[in-house]
Amino acid sequence: MPILNATVHRIQKMGDAPARLEPAQAPLPQTDILDALLEGLNKAYHAKSKAWGHFSDTEAGAEEASEGSEPVSPLPGELADYLAERRDFLALTRGIAERLTALLDAHLSVSGDLIVLDTRFGDGRFLTLALLHHREGFAVDEHLAVIPARQLNLAQMSLAARIDLTQWQAGHSRQYLSWTRDRGGKALAEGFAALLGAVEGVDASGETRTLLRAFSDFVEKEDLPEEASREKTDALIGYASDQASRGEPITLEELSEVLDEQQPKAFFEHIRNADYGLSPEIPPDRKTLSQFRRFTGRSGGVSISFDSHLLGSSIEYDDAADRLIIKQVPKQLKDQIKGKN
Incomplete structure (x- = not known):
């Protein structure tokens, strides 16, 4: 699965202090390790309980809907700009990370790394995003000594989503967007769906x-x-x-x-x-x-x-x-x- 773009933004949350975003300064280079991470990420994501649907029919890109209504997610508009090459990948993903930081600050007390990947598989193009946490593990160094090693915990995927960009642009499907909904309670799940601008289209x-x-x-x-x-x-x-x-x-x-x-x-x-x-x-x-x-x-x-x-x-x-x-x-x-x- 060729990776067209990839980046990681870190969200730090320590105790009662406000969550803080450490944005990436450049996209990740394409390496074999990144390819292997994508494969593991996909397997972990497909095993999760998910909701399936589409972007809200409300006009994409607006910061707010009519007075008194819920804010409209800017993500569909930002994605459209990215695909039309009016917005670069770093700007697209930083916007997602900033909104996710605010969501975590309100509902979770853990840090995490937001990885976002733009990939192509067959005739399809996909945007995958996942908030991953770390776990303490062990490794053996070149001197055969056991050393501590922090690892990304793919199994503990708090929030994740996958958008079939090809189906979305074609306009024939109402289930091109999927997202996890099995962690953190109702408020976090609803907040994440709102961040995506997602509407559940199929049970x-x-x-x-x-x-x-x-x-x-x-x-x-x-x-x-x-x-x-x-x-x-x-x-x-x-x-x-x-x-x-x-x-x-x-x-x-x-x-x-x-x-x-x-x-x-x-x-x-x-x-x-x-x-x-x-x-x-x-x-x-x-x-x-x-x-x-x-x-x-x-x-x-x-x-x-x-x-x-x-x-x-x-x-x-x-x-x-x-x-x-x-x-x-x-x-x-x-x-x-x-x-x-």
């Missing part, structure tokens, strides 16, 4: 749950054998997890092809005909995916298969009595039982 966990429900309905409708059902479940989770690892959305048409090469449109048509209200592209939610699997079993002429999220709701297991209780019997099965009687 990643909700969309992922709806997708999994659509898949469960599809498997039930197709009345697939146990092995085929398990294979399709593994294919779905594998594809969705790979997309999450790359920070890319689940594309419904692509997923449909992954699930069945012989009938590549079958799952996509099922979703469209049943009108689940899903977007063509869904940002995958790792936590929701990790909780999804199918329970299957066969014994004495009885074959049972159901999704794990149904356990405790429409399906209950009584361990003491060794009973499985199905509260909502599938209509097709019910009709067969009634017809038999």
